[in-house]
Amino acid sequence: MISVPKNALVSLNFPFHYIIPTFGGVLIHPIDLTIFIVYLLAMLGVGFYFMRKNKNVDDYYVGGRGMSSLHIGLSVVATDVGGGFSIGLGGLGFAIGLAGSWMLFTGLIGAWLSAIFLIPRVFKLIGKHKLFTFPEIFLHLFNKKVALIAGIISAIGYIGFTSAQILAGAKLATATFPSLDLQQAVLIMGAVAIVYTVFGGLKAVIYTDTVQWLLLMGGLIFIGIPLGYQAVGGWEGITTTLDRSFLNIWNIEWQQLLNWAITIIPIWFIGMTLYQRIYASKDEKTAKRAWFIAGL
Helix, strand or coil: CEECCCCCEEEEECCCEEEEECECCEECCHHHHHHHHHHHHHHHHHHHHHHHHCCCHHHHHHHHHCECHHHHHHHHHHHHCCHHHHHHHHHHHHHHHHHHHHHHHHHHHHHHHHHHHHHHHHHHHHHHCCCCCCHHHHHHHCCHHHHHHHHHHHHHHHHHHHHHHHHHHHHHHHHHCCCCCHHHHHHHHHHHHHHHHHHHHHHHHHHHHHHHHHHHHHHHHHHHHHHHHHHCCHHHHHHHHCCHHHHCCCCCCHHHHHHHHHHHCCHHHHCHHHHHHHHHECCHHHHHHHHHHHHC
C-alpha cells in the first residue's frame, strides 16, 4: 500500500497502469486487491464445485460420512480459531504476553477429553440412527421438546459466534484495505461464506476450512512473524521494550486458568459444529484422530 494525498484520484505506473480513488490517504496496490479477489472467488468456486458433486442428503449435510481425519481436524481448528481468535488472541498476547498461551492449552484438554468420552458415545447413536443435526442427539437421548430447546439455544449462540467471526474477518480486511468500509467488508465476507456453504454443503465448508487454516498458518509463520520480528527490532528490541513478565509463560494466576478451563473445555462437548464434524468422519477412529489433531 502507498500513502497519497487524501481524496486524491491517482494515476501511477506500476507493472500495469491503474487508477483507483483513495480513502484516508491510502492507495491499494493491485497485487493486494488481486489476491483478495482471487481468494474470495476460489472459496465460491469450492462451493459451486461441491454443489455439482453432491449426490444425496448425506453428501450435503454430513460430507458423505467419509471425511478424513486431517480434513476434519483442520476444519475443527479453522472453525474455532478463525478471525475472532486471530484478533482476540493477539489482543490477549498484547495484554499479558506469553502466558496467554495457556488459553489454547485449555482448548487442547477439551479436544482430547471429548475424543475420549464424547465421540464413542456419539458413534453408538450413529450406529443406530442416521444423525444429521445437533438437536437429533437430544431427540434420541431425551425427547422432541429437549431437542427443540437445544436447537434454539444453539441457533442463538451460533448467530453470535458466526457474526463475531465475520466481523473479525471484515476488520482484518479493512486493515489491509483501508479504503474498504467496515460495513461493506462485513457484507462481502458474510455473502461469500453464506453462498459457498448453502451451495456446497458441509464438504465445501470442510475443504474451505482446510485451505483457510493452511493459509492462516502459512501467512503467520512465513510472513507475519518474520516481518513483525524485524519491525520491532528483533530479540533485542523485544527484550528492551517489554517488561520481563511478558516473556514469562508462568506469569498467570490459577484463578485465570480455572476460568478458561470452565468456559472453554465444555465447548468441546456442546459445540453444534463439532457434532457435524463427528457425523462426517469416516469412523470412530478417524474422528478421534481428527480431535487429537485439532487439539495440537
